[in-house]
Amino acid sequence: MTEPLLELRGVNKSFGVVHVLHDVDFAVYPGQVTALVGDNGAGKSTLVKVIAGIYGRDSGDYLFEGKPVNVHGPRDVAGLGIEVVYQDLALCDNLDIVQNMFLGRELRRWPVLDEAQMEAKARETLASLSVRTVKSVRQPVASLSGGQRQTVAIAKAVLWNSKIVLLDEPTAALGVAQTRQVLDLVRRLADRGLGVVLISHNMTDVFEVADRITALYLGRVAADVPASEVSHREVVELITAGRSESHGIAESPTSATI
Amino acid sequence: MTTETPETRPASATYADADFAQDSHRAGTLREAARDYLNRVRGGDMGSLPALLGLLVLFVIFGLTTDSFFTNLNLANLTVQAAPICVLAMALVPVLLIGEIDLSAGVASGTGAAITALAIVDHGQPWPVAVVAGIACGAVIGLAIGAMVARLGIPSFVVTLSFFLALQGVMLRLIGQGGSVRFNHEVLRGLAIKNVPVTLGWICAVAIVAAYAALALFTYRRQVARDLARPPFGLVVLRIAVLAVVVLGLTAYFNVNRSRNPFFPIEGVPYMVPVVVVILLLMTFLLSRTAFGRHLYAVGGNREAARRAGINVLYMRIMAFVLCSSLAAVAGILQAAYSGKVSPGSGGGNVLLYAVGAAVIGGTSLFGGRGRAIDGVIGGVVLATVDNGLPLLIDKSYANYLVTGGVLLLAASVDAISRRRRSATGV
Numbered sequence: 001m002t003e004p005l006l007e008l009r010g011v012n013k014s015f016g017v018v019h020v021l022h023d024v025d026f027a028v029y030p031g032q033v034t035a036l037v038g039d040n041g042a043g044k045s046t047l048v049k050v051i052a053g054i055y056g057r058d059s060g061d062y063l064f065e066g067k068p069v070n071v072h073g074p075r076d077v078a079g080l081g082i083e084v085v086y087q088d089l090a091l092c093d094n095l096d097i098v099q100n101m102f103l104g105r106e107l108r109r110w111p112v113l114d115e116a117q118m119e120a121k122a123r124e125t126l127a128s129l130s131v132r133t134v135k136s137v138r139q140p141v142a143s144l145s146g147g148q149r150q151t152v153a154i155a156k157a158v159l160w161n162s163k164i165v166l167l168d169e170p171t172a173a174l175g176v177a178q179t180r181q182v183l184d185l186v187r188r189l190a191d192r193g194l195g196v197v198l199i200s201h202n203m204t205d206v207f208e209v210a211d212r213i214t215a216l217y218l219g220r221v222a223a224d225v226p227a228s229e230v231s232h233r234e235v236v237e238l239i240t241a242g243r244s245e246s247h248g249i250a251e252s253p254t255s256a257t258i
Numbered sequence: 259m260t261t262e263t264p265e266t267r268p269a270s271a272t273y274a275d276a277d278f279a280q281d282s283h284r285a286g287t288l289r290e291a292a293r294d295y296l297n298r299v300r301g302g303d304m305g306s307l308p309a310l311l312g313l314l315v316l317f318v319i320f321g322l323t324t325d326s327f328f329t330n331l332n333l334a335n336l337t338v339q340a341a342p343i344c345v346l347a348m349a350l351v352p353v354l355l356i357g358e359i360d361l362s363a364g365v366a367s368g369t370g371a372a373i374t375a376l377a378i379v380d381h382g383q384p385w386p387v388a389v390v391a392g393i394a395c396g397a398v399i400g401l402a403i404g405a406m407v408a409r410l411g412i413p414s415f416v417v418t419l420s421f422f423l424a425l426q427g428v429m430l431r432l433i434g435q436g437g438s439v440r441f442n443h444e445v446l447r448g449l450a451i452k453n454v455p456v457t458l459g460w461i462c463a464v465a466i467v468a469a470y471a472a473l474a475l476f477t478y479r480r481q482v483a484r485d486l487a488r489p490p491f492g493l494v495v496l497r498i499a500v501l502a503v504v505v506l507g508l509t510a511y512f513n514v515n516r517s518r519n520p521f522f523p524i525e526g527v528p529y530m531v532p533v534v535v536v537i538l539l540l541m542t543f544l545l546s547r548t549a550f551g552r553h554l555y556a557v558g559g560n561r562e563a564a565r566r567a568g569i570n571v572l573y574m575r576i577m578a579f580v581l582c583s584s585l586a587a588v589a590g591i592l593q594a595a596y597s598g599k600v601s602p603g604s605g606g607g608n609v610l611l612y613a614v615g616a617a618v619i620g621g622t623s624l625f626g627g628r629g630r631a632i633d634g635v636i637g638g639v640v641l642a643t644v645d646n647g648l649p650l651l652i653d654k655s656y657a658n659y660l661v662t663g664g665v666l667l668l669a670a671s672v673d674a675i676s677r678r679r680r681s682a683t684g685v
């Protein structure tokens with residue numbers, strides 16, 4: 001198998017006394033969609049935020065393209081070519097679509113913002129994504145519907161020619177047609193050679209696009225397997241019980257019940 | 259869903275029917291732009307409209323009920339009176355944008371002015387050095403406030419209330435109980451009592467209008483050339499026309515002799531005006547054309563999103579207070595130029611209310627993320643008009659306090675109601 005683009009080894013993360021991630025190993029491969037599944041509260045979003053550099057790790061290694069890297073914040077992670085679509089989208093309602101897409105990485109002709117260039121690029125990216133009618137790319141994000149906001153958040157992530165895109169429940173707020181478009185996009189990104197991480201509760205979606213499935217159970221990795229080697233039912237068992245016949249955490253792990 | 263597809267669409271971009279194909283690049287006609295604007299206003303995005311209407315009402319009331327309000331001398335005086343309030347209100351804008359408040363901006367302005375005055379009177383420093391010292395004093399105050407708010411996490415309301423009290427102590431210590439420092443340096447005092455020569459005034463006014471027109475037309479041409487979102491051409495022309503009428507009209511007004519004494523003509527634009535205009539241009543540029551300004555709005559709009567976008571939120575929050583207190587010091591110097599002295603009470607009392615009030619009255623939101631530098635100027639003129647006209651009507655200071663407090667409360671209500679409407683309509 002090819003070498004992972006991104007690899008986390010033995011990552012632990014606690015919030016005060018709440019130990020959320022236990023010795024998590026996680027890998028993202030180029031050209032593959034890795035589905036990250038797990039029950040609510042399993043620690044999926046926390047893992048994403050650790051990767052994004054929003055939360056520090058208590059212990060564990062962070063390797064990018066095989067080499068250990070030091071990441072100290074979202075800027076470092078973006079610099080590596082890792083983009084994240086957060087579950088809560090993280091858009092500024094008072095800014096327009098273009099301003100949101102370039103937030104923190106504005107194009108400028110020193111020291112003035114290059115609005116023309118940003119608007120043109122934003123429009124180009126949005127046109128390539130295709131979701132819903134928007135009156136104008138200069139419209140404030142506050143006026144957008146849930147699906148439109150989701151599109152903007154995704155467009156923001158694919159704008160930067162990144163190597164890895166992580167999407168935290170990107171289809172949760174979407175209708176059937178829009179979900180279809182996001183799934184197509186996920187597949188297209190992977191086919192372009194990017195490493196894609198998709199978090200979703202919908203098993204049909206997961207099996208449709210994923211190459212690998214990583215299941216989290218109470219903050220532990222219950223399984224990390226090729227999608228072709230597990231069945232729908234097994235994944236559901238991994239999510240709900242942390243184990244299934246041939247996969248999963250050993251019987252009665254010492255602290256699985258916390 | 260049919261729509262007028264712009265003819266200049268590049269063939270390479272393939273738009274699926276359900277995508278951004280409807281994304282309009284032009285607002286269409288002037289009438290459509292007007293309708294859009296009305297919809298925005300109805301949706302709660304009122305900007306400075308209430309303040310401008312309020313100003314009109316005030317002018318009508320004071321004009322009808324007093325004899326002296328509409329004299330040329332009084333209106334020129336009103337302008338000079340408004341300048342320090344406008345600058346102080348502009349100082350508050352960055353802090354309000356990030357969703358914080360600075361109750362100490364008034365006394366910070368007094369402290370800055372005291373430092374400047376003492377540097378000239380006691381230490382014989384040249385005026386530029388004294389002014390820089392005053393502004394630096396403001397910056398240090400802002401740095402202290404910002405560090406306590408952003409780093410320690412103390413609510414800005416508490417930190418700046420403490421500074422409001424403590425800085426009054428500092429001023430008493432610097433100037434002495436019951437004392438005051440003269441502020442009669444020729445250049446600085448001249449800002450308030452001297453006027454731009456008539457010819458120079460005209461040249462500058464025409465230059466400003468020409469520069470704005472050139473910039474607006476250039477921007478429009480580039481937007482057309484690159485097929486970007488743009489207002490209808492009629493609106494661009496209308497904006498230029500409005501600016502020309504305001505700038506040239508005011509210049510014409512000020513350039514008429516307003517003296518009662520035929521032997522001593524008083525004519526020309528007061529020097530305060532260009533000072534305010536320059537600060538307004540700089541602040542507008544900073545807030546709307548630089549990444550720094552964009553990040554201020556982002557921090558006020560959604561702090562967590564800003565943080566995830568890699569913006570140094572701590573730095574932005576500290577800098578907002580530094581900017582505020584530094585600019586407040588400039589306002590203090592202008593106020594001292596107007597009154598000719600700095601006393602321990604300078605910047606206290608009513609000024610606290612003016613500082614926050616003017617920006618909010620002008621349309622800057624108390625909830626963060628919304629506001630412009632010009633809001634401060636518009637709000638400042640409203641408050642100065644109350645301050646100037648009310649004593650002509652009722653010469654009791656209780657009335658002034660009551661009315662000013664009422665106006666601020668009114669502006670804050672408009673702000674809160676607009677916000678509720680916006681979240682309902684999503685404008």
Ligand SMILES: Nc1ncnc2c1ncn2[C@@H]1O[C@H](COP(=O)(O)OP(=O)(O)O)[C@@H](O)[C@H]1O
Pocket residue numbers: 015018020038039040041042043044045046047
């Ligand atoms: N900032 C935080 N502070 C304290 N606890 C947190 C924080 N973020 C997440 N948690 C806890 O970590 C656990 C995992 O949360 P999360 O990663 O959001 O789960 P998931 O995305 O898999 O539903 C939950 O029990 C949640 O309460």
Ligand SMILES: [Mg+2]
Pocket residue numbers: 044045046087168
């Ligand atoms: Mg989650």
